[in-house]
Amino acid sequence: MNADEFVEAFNNAKDLTELEILAEVGKSLSESLEGHEKGKVLGTLGNIYYAMHKLKEAEEAYLEALNIYIKLSEEDESFLPYVVGCLYNLGNLYQISRKYAEAEKAYTDALKLLGDVKNDQKLAILTALGTMYAKLDMKEHAEKALIEAFNMAKEKGDARTMGMLLNNLAVVYQRGGRKREAEMLLKKALDALEQVGEDLSIAAVLQNMLPYLDESELKRVMERLESFGELPVDLKAKIAYFKARRAEEKGEDSAQHYMEAACFGFMAYRNFGFQSVNFMHCLDKVIESDSELREDAIILKKLILKYYYGSQKVEIDFDTRIGRMIKAVLDGEDIYEDGIVEDTVRLIAEDLLKAGTKV
Numbered sequence: 302m303n304a305d306e307f308v309e310a311f312n313n314a315k316d317l318t319e320l321e322i323l324a325e326v327g328k329s330l331s332e333s334l335e336g337h338e339k340g341k342v343l344g345t346l347g348n349i350y351y352a353m354h355k356l357k358e359a360e361e362a363y364l365e366a367l368n369i370y371i372k373l374s375e376e377d378e379s380f381l382p383y384v385v386g387c388l389y390n391l392g393n394l395y396q397i398s399r400k401y402a403e404a405e406k407a408y409t410d411a412l413k414l415l416g417d418v419k420n421d422q423k424l425a426i427l428t429a430l431g432t433m434y435a436k437l438d439m440k441e442h443a444e445k446a447l448i449e450a451f452n453m454a455k456e457k458g459d460a461r462t463m464g465m466l467l468n469n470l471a472v473v474y475q476r477g478g479r480k481r482e483a484e485m486l487l488k489k490a491l492d493a494l495e496q497v498g499e500d501l502s503i504a505a506v507l508q509n510m511l512p513y514l515d516e517s518e519l520k521r522v523m524e525r526l527e528s529f530g531e532l533p534v535d536l537k538a539k540i541a542y543f544k545a546r547r548a549e550e551k552g553e554d555s556a557q558h559y560m561e562a563a564c565f566g567f568m569a570y571r572n573f574g575f576q577s578v579n580f581m582h583c584l585d586k587v588i589e590s591d592s593e594l595r596e597d598a599i600i601l602k603k604l605i606l607k608y609y610y611g612s613q614k615v616e617i618d619f620d621t622r623i624g625r626m627i628k629a630v631l632d633g634e635d636i637y638e639d640g641i642v643e644d645t646v647r648l649i650a651e652d653l654l655k656a657g658t659k660v
Contacts, residue, residue, distance in 0.1 A: 304338040308345045324349050340369040363391050385411045385422050396433050397574045424453045435473045443473045464493035468506045484513045500529045511543050535577035538565035542578045556592030559583045564645040
């Protein structure tokens with residue numbers, strides 16, 4: 302297998318097993334190559350590790366590829382786009398690892414290399430940088446980057462990117478108290494994305510529109526959201542949280558919705574390194590209730606505090622329902638119940654198993 306065949310194999314990979322095999326192939330292949338061919342393999346190997354959530358290995362591969370392309374570009378400027386690509390990949394990696402200063406440096410270094418050039422690379426980097434600034438509530442920086450990216454997407458006629466940028470910019474305005482502008486941008490974002498017809502992008506905009514809708518519009522939009530196929534967990538968390546807040550306002554039982562928001566929110570944090578909703582707050586809301594889910598919420602919170610936040614003072618009762626499920630997975634058994642709580646417990650137990658944790 303040569304470098305180009307390796308890249309093509311990654312682009313066509315369908316599951317984790319194929320990625321694991323390709324990772325081994327890539328490591329061996331990179332040792333036998335030099336220059337541009339080696340850089341291509343290492344960059345792709347970084348992408349494989351990134352997809353497998355092996356972030357340390359991904360960083361090492363990206364950095365090695367970056368160093369190769371920096372040396373090549375010093376002799377031939379045609380390799381500069383590869384330097385930019387490596388920096389962009391590193392920025393994304395650092396962002397998901399919550400190393401935001403490193404991510405910002407990688408993105409801005411890439412933008413400096415691009416200068417006044419307007420191309421797809423610059424659009425992608427500005428979008429990623431602006432979205433990160435928005436997540437960090439750096440409103441002025443986010444607005445500047447997102448507007449620049451939007452203008453580029455508009456020149457290209459890229460309706461999908463325009464829609465998502467308008468959506469992200471609306472969130473920035475929403476957090477800054479500019480609600481009228483946010484509502485206007487969300488409507489424009491929805492118009493742009495309806496042209497593309499991409500369910501996930503439309504769902505993200507509709508979710509942000511929920512606070513602006515009256516009761517009849519709200520019911521219609523919620524039904525549309527629930528009609529979509531598989532939504533990402535961060536979006537599921539936000540929708541469940543919105544339902545919980547609405548149920549509270551109406552004096553209805555909100556515990557089930559808060560539990561769903563907590564579980565989906567934790568999954569987003571565990572899988573992608575960002576917090577879509579405050580899942581600990583959601584667990585607290587269930588704990589404060591008289592719901593039958595209360596004990597599950599208590600144990601879930603303790604598990605997260607002990608094994609993800611490193612709290613040494615937390616003691617977990619493994620004779621509870623969730624405790625017994627954790628022990629079952631660690632003993633090599635399966636959890637035969639289905640549900641969002643059970644799915645969350647499986648993930649936690651799998652992490653404990655990989656870490657060799659004894660209970």
